[in-house]
Amino acid sequence: MIQPALQNDAFLADVAAADSAADAFNLWWLGQSGFLIQWEGHRILLDPYLSDSLTEKYAATDKPHVRMTARVVDPARLTRIDAVTASHVHTDHLDPQTLQPLCRANPAMRLVCPESIRASARTRSGLPDDQILGLDFPVTDPSKPAASTGSAVPESTRVGPFEIHAVPAAHEHLDRDVDGHLIALGWLVRFGRWTVYHSGDTMLYPGMEELLRTRGIDLALLPINGRSPERRVAGNLWGREAAELAHAIGARWVIPCHYDQFEFNTATPDEFVAACRGLGQGFSVLQAGGRWTPGGG
Numbered sequence: 408m409i410q411p412a413l414q415n416d417a418f419l420a421d422v423a424a425a426d427s428a429a430d431a432f433n434l435w436w437l438g439q440s441g442f443l444i445q446w447e448g449h450r451i452l453l454d455p456y457l458s459d460s461l462t463e464k465y466a467a468t469d470k471p472h473v474r475m476t477a478r479v480v481d482p483a484r485l486t487r488i489d490a491v492t493a494s495h496v497h498t499d500h501l502d503p504q505t506l507q508p509l510c511r512a513n514p515a516m517r518l519v520c521p522e523s524i525r526a527s528a529r530t531r532s533g534l535p536d537d538q539i540l541g542l543d544f545p546v547t548d549p550s551k552p553a554a555s556t557g558s559a560v561p562e563s564t565r566v567g568p569f570e571i572h573a574v575p576a577a578h579e580h581l582d583r584d585v586d587g588h589l590i591a592l593g594w595l596v597r598f599g600r601w602t603v604y605h606s607g608d609t610m611l612y613p614g615m616e617e618l619l620r621t622r623g624i625d626l627a628l629l630p631i632n633g634r635s636p637e638r639r640v641a642g643n644l645w646g647r648e649a650a651e652l653a654h655a656i657g658a659r660w661v662i663p664c665h666y667d668q669f670e671f672n673t674a675t676p677d678e679f680v681a682a683c684r685g686l687g688q689g690f691s692v693l694q695a696g697g698r699w700t701p702g703g704g
């Protein structure tokens with residue numbers, strides 16, 4: 408079992424000790440696609456998975472989810488969280504055993520998710536509807552400017568100092584539900600002078616680069632576990648694709664994610680690292696529980 412860089416009390420002490428002065432931006436990887444961002448002392452969680460619910464669910468099946476990295480922290484101990492995101496309905500991004508303790512510890516917290524998964528978000532989190540902020544990206548071809556579908560669902564929202572904008576995610580396609588709402592999204596999270604892109608689970612899709620390269624992205628958080636030939640789970644970017652996407656959209660830094668969590672669905676960051684080096688792309692490879700600060704490597 409891989410041990411987190413910081414875990415439990417040590418992790419919480421690091422978060423508490425992190426600078427909360429003006430413009431101070433710190434980020435921790437929680438494993439899989441989960442991140443904690445702290446800016447000026449405000450906190451947002453992106454797609455946290457901090458339980459063993461998938462290991463339990465698939466224990467006696469042909470798809471056992473054997474955990475590779477120990478859990479960073481008990482979600483019940485994460486406090487002062489303004490918002491949590493869930494980019495799509497899969498349990499490693501919308502986990503009842505993570506969300507329910509988190510909601511009890513943070514009763515005013517907002518859950519930001521695709522409008523298409525509102526019912527699952529409500530059931531799994533236990534939050535009332537008015538604390539679930541459903542977003543959508545209505546444009547069919549993201550490379551073409553707005554042709555609104557007339558949807559009443561917003562593309563962006565604000566929680567505390569965090570502005571969260573929806574971006575399409577292709578997991579593996581830009582599928583929509585019966586109401587025309589995208590089933591998977593990524594996020595542009597803006598706060599102060601910073602813009603973070605958390606892609607959710609996605610492959611490349613037409614118009615993606617055009618959509619993202621004008622957004623002034625400082626940091627991109629991208630999956631690197633790729634696609635299994637048998638397609639047992641919906642696919643993601645390969646390491647090389649993640650590096651090339653970060654470079655194409657002008658991200659100053661990129662951090663890989665969605666690996667080292669489950670034995671059946673992982674990758675090494677080697678290909679990602681080699682591609683970033685080849686492109687001169689700024690990057691950082693974190694250990695779960697590890698902290699990143701801008702310019703801090």
Ligand SMILES: [Zn+2]
Nearest residue numbers: 497499500608
């Ligand atoms: Zn996933």
